[in-house]
Amino acid sequence: MTPxxxxxxxxxxxxxxxxxxxYVQIERNAYQTRQRRLARKHDVQDYPAL
Structure with missing residues (x-):
């Protein structure tokens, strides 16, 4: 094979x-965003606004 x-x-x-x-960075960001969204939804359900 030539140089x-x-x-x-x-x-x-x-x-x-x-x-x-x-690709890994994009998937990692999507996973973190999904986790954050789920955590936020979970927090809102656990502690409703007064």
């Missing part, structure tokens, strides 16, 4: 890592 071919492979692996990292 240029190795550069292409390295770039493809790097971009795969970047995409995976972005």
């Amino acid at each position: 240029f071919g190795w550069m292409i492979v390295a770039f493809a692996v790097f971009m795969t890592g970047v995409c995976l990292f972005a």
Whole structure:
């Protein structure tokens, strides 16, 4: 394999890592948002406004 071919492979692996990292961050944020929303709903039900 030529050095240029190795550069292409390295770039493809790097971009795969970047995409995976972005996907994990998006899913993590969605999960945290869901948990916050559930906790807020739970708090409102437990302690209704006076």
